[in-house]
Amino acid sequence: MTTLETSGNGTVPAVGAAAPAAGDAPGTPVTPHPRRARLRMAGELALFLGPALALFLTFVVYPVVSAARYSLYQWNGVEQFSDATFIGFENYARALFGGTDPATKSAFTTAYTEPFQAAFTHTIGILVLSLLIQLPLGLLIALVLNRRFPGRSAVRVIMFAPYVLSEVIAGTMWLIIFDPNGVATELMHSVGLDAPAGGWLEDQTWGFWTVFFIITWKYIGLAVILFLAGLSGVPQELQDAAAIDGASWWQTQWRVNIPLIGPTIRIWVFLSLIGSIQLFDMVWVLNQGGTTGQYSTIATYMMQIGFFRSDWGFGSAVAVIMFMLSFAVAIFYMLVVLRRDNTDRVKKVRRA
Amino acid sequence: MTHFRRVGAMVAFASSAALLLAACSSDPDPEGSDTPESTSSATGGDDAAPVTLTWWHNGVAGDTGENTLGDYWDKVAADFTAEHPNVTIEIEQIQNEDLQRTRIPTALQSGDAPDIFQQWGGGELAAQAEAGYLMDLSEPLADDVERLGGAIAPWQADGVTYGVPFQFAVEGIWYRPSLFEQAGITDEPTTMDELNDAVQKLKDAGIAPIAVGAADKWPAAHWWYNFALRSCSQDTMNTDTAALDFSDPCWIDAGTQLEEFLGTEPFQDQFMSTVAQTGATSSAGLVANGNAAMELMGQWNYFVYEGFTDGTEEGIQALHDDLDWFPMPATASGEGAPSASMGGGDGFSCYKDAPAECAEFLSYLVSDDVQRGYVEAVGGMPVAPSATDAITDPVLQEIAQAxxxxxxxxxxxxxLLGPNVGGALNDGITAQFAGTGDAQNTVDLMTAAAATQ
Structure with a gap:
């Protein structure tokens, strides 16, 4: 099994492919002036990395640091930030357990902690369900689409189409479909069933599942296309060999194809995890996380409370919590799961 | 909102989350914000040095491409600059929510704000005034303040005038007389009992009695506002909303009355999924198409309803013939005046560093003639009392009279309460509509929000 797995070839999306580029540098000419060569090297580095680094610092690092700073203040976003009141970690306390002041604790728990927890739960729910449902489904579709049959390209395009659509367009389309008098309701009636009592999206129970359905529809295309790319890199000989050994189609998939696209699956899981934690646009278009927040995510809650309620300090605290969460998940996943793919690279080169 | 796109699965950077919120705010600009006295405001004479006024308003073209408000403001600016040759007015038309939520706050933060900008009054104005962004108009507009009367109050904070409204109107219930007739209702309801009676008759006749766009939250919230208006005395209302203290029992009572009203199931099916203005299944669409009999809304809905006709003269006339309005009915109890009304309007403020001509322009903008022209061109509800005679439409006349x-x-x-406490209030009321919160919860959410600011 392991030999098969490690021989997975160049279909792996190159995580950290940029990193070894500088180290490889095999073409550096031997020069009689090592000082000038060093200067030249520094110049090249500055030229190639400088602009990207400047952009990264300005538009990623600086805003992240700013958000962290705002999160320590009580700030309404109208007054100058210099007039805001420093309140330490009170915003975080308010989001996580109702704040430290016993006088307002119960009020804050209902007004802030519970909606935040709801948003958090929905986000984690989407994260887990994506893995449990989108992974097997995407894999199944990819395996089917990997066979040759008439109209295969057309089906592939259709599968991927939702992913290409803009979230706003797709969201508006689903809003129309799930309108109380829309197509979905008509369909349910025509088969003799009732639509959810509170409305497809507004029902306290069904709202979340409707949104999860839409998200699955939207993002399954990415999983399928990634898995298909992985599958196209599996050598045909292996499948022929399996066929000669008498393996059924299922056995071939289960024992040959799926293990071989392991690295691709792991990358998809990574993208799915991060995408779930940061899920915003689609849910926002679908009535901003629900009228009573029945399918809010951390990102939509942050937007609601930060922008629309002008509670910028608290909104920033929610943003930082979300950042920490995706950062922790990303680091953990990189270190524990993706490490095997990255170290494999070296072996592969040696084998080749 | 466009800069929030694409946070989807492709983005592997965990960090983008935190920068979303931060990216849209900016640090104070010490140079731009602390200019003590603008040099240009020192001069005010007719032959004075050239002055440029920048003006941001929300008069943008609608779906039909028509922009009566924007066109009218263009004309007002042109007339003003013709009389004041040294003044140039640069207009930027910006969509309402973009303007209110993004453009104006960011501009004020940066210290490089437009001279004249849209002002919705109330808590937002108070916060901007407290931060020192607004020009004190009490002196230059003293005559206008007197002439315009009580409607200007939301544009004042602590007795100082920081803006001036060009439109102000009360809300009430729009209804379709033909559906009332069909259900056997002969008179416009004047009390809640009569309204409940009408609701029952409409239901018996198989007509959805009242449309509400609860998915947008605020249309639902306006029902609670009206119950609070009847339940709380004017004094309590003024004191409590200023002190952000909602311990008076009348606030709970408002929610209790709302719950009783909700108990009679007066609204259309699935009102939680209904938006206010977009599409035939919106609350305005339901009323405009005769699928619901009533809706509680401001005077602007007259024009929203017109948007659901085919746009021809006859189509609009047919709608007008079967569309009427009555004030919010009185409740059986409560300390508020039975004839008191909820209302709101639109106005403008001057930025603190704006030239003195800004105040002059605002004074011109609310002058009787310009107000009369506003009524004729846009069909709005003027603030200047003497301009109300320009209203010719019978329904709008009725609203002006109310x-x-x-x-x-x-x-x-x-x-009035501003985005934070006001937003908490709307959330609480929406929860009551959805059945996930009670009257106490609404007050608790407001109290909690008040404790954070």
Missing amino acids: SSEAEYVQLWLDT
């Missing part, structure tokens, strides 16, 4: 007959007019509570 405005002037109201014992007092209370500004929309969400506007």
Whole structure:
């Protein structure tokens, strides 16, 4: 099994492919002036990395640091930030357990902690369900689409189409479909069933599942296309060999194809995890996380409370919590799961 | 909102989350914000040095491409600059929510704000005034303040005038007389009992009695505002909303009355999924198409309803023939005046560093003639009392009459309380509509929000 797995070839999306580029540098000419060569090297580095680094610092690092700073203040976003009141970690306390002041604790728990927890739960729910449902489904579709049959390209395009659509367009389309008098309701009636009592999206129970359905529809295309790319890199000989050994189609998939696209699956899981934690646009278009927040995510809650309620300090605290969460998940996943793919690279080169 | 796109699965950077919120704010600009006295405001004479006024308003073209408000403002600016050759006015038309939520706050933060900008009054104005962004107009507009009367109050904070409204109107219930007739209702309801009676008759006749766009939250919230208006005395209303203290029992009572009203199931099916203005299944669409009999809304909905006709003269006339309005009915109990009304409007403020011509322009903008022209060109509800005679439409006349007959007019509570407490209030009321919160919860959410600011 392991030999098969490690021989997975160049279909792996190159995580950290940029990193070894500088180290490889095999073409550096031997020069009689090592000082000038060093200067030249520094110049090249500055030229190639400088602009990207400047952009990264300005538009990623600086805003992240700013958000962290705002999160320590009580700030309404109208007054100058210099007039805001420093309140330490009170915003975080308010989001996580109702704040430290016993006088307002119960009020804050209902007004802030519970909606935040709801948003958090929905986000984690989407994260887990994506893995449990989108992974097997995407894999199944990819395996089917990997066979040759008439109209295969057309089906592939259709599968991927939702992913290409803009979230706003797709969201508006689903809003129309799930309108109380829309197509979905008509369909349910025509088969003799009732639509959810509170409305497809507004029902306290069904709202979340409707949104999860839409998200699955939207993002399954990415999983399928990634898995298909992985599958196209599996050598045909292996499948022929399996066929000669008498393996059924299922056995071939289960024992040959799926293990071989392991690295691709792991990358998809990574993208799915991060995408779930940061899920915003689609849910926002679908009535901003629900009228009573029945399918809010951390990102939509942050937007609601930060922008629309002008509670910028608290909104920033929610943003930082979300950042920490995706950062922790990303680091953990990189270190524990993706490490095997990255170290494999070296072996592969040696084998080749 | 465009800069929030694409946070989807492709983005592997965990960090983008935190920068979303931060990216849209900016640090104070010490140079731009602390200019003590603008040099240009020192001069005010007719032959004075050239002055440029920048003006941001929300008069943008609608779906039909028509922009009566924007066109009218263009004309007003042109007339003003013709009389004041040294003044140039640069207009930027910006969509309402973009303007209110993004453009103006960011501009004020940066210290490089437009000279004249849209002002919705209430808590937002108070916060901007407290931060020192607004020009004190009490002196230059003293005559206008007197002439315009009580409607200007939401544009004042601590007795200082920081803006001036060009439009102000009360809200009430729009209804389709033909559906009332069909259900056997002969008179416009004047009390809640009569309204409940009408609701029952409409239901018996198989007509959805009242449309509400609860998915947008605020249309639902306005029902609670009106119950609070009847339940709380004017004094309590003013004191409590200023002190952000909602311990008076009348606030709970408002929610209790709402719950009783919700108990009679007066609204259309699935009102939680209904938006206010977009599409035939919106609350406005339901009323415009005769699928619901009533809707509680401001005077602007007259034009929203027109948007659902085919746009021809006959189509609009047919709608007008079967569309009428009555004030919010009185409740059986409560300390508020039975004739008091909820209302709101639109206005403008001057940025603190704006040239003195800004105040002059605002004074011109609310002058009787310009107000009369506003009524004729846009069909709005003027603030200047002497301009009301320009209203020719019978329904708008009725609304203007209700405005002037109201014992007092209370500004929309969400506007009055500002985005934080007002937003918490709307969330609480929406939860009551959805059945996930009670009257106490609504007050608790407001109290909690008040404790954070």
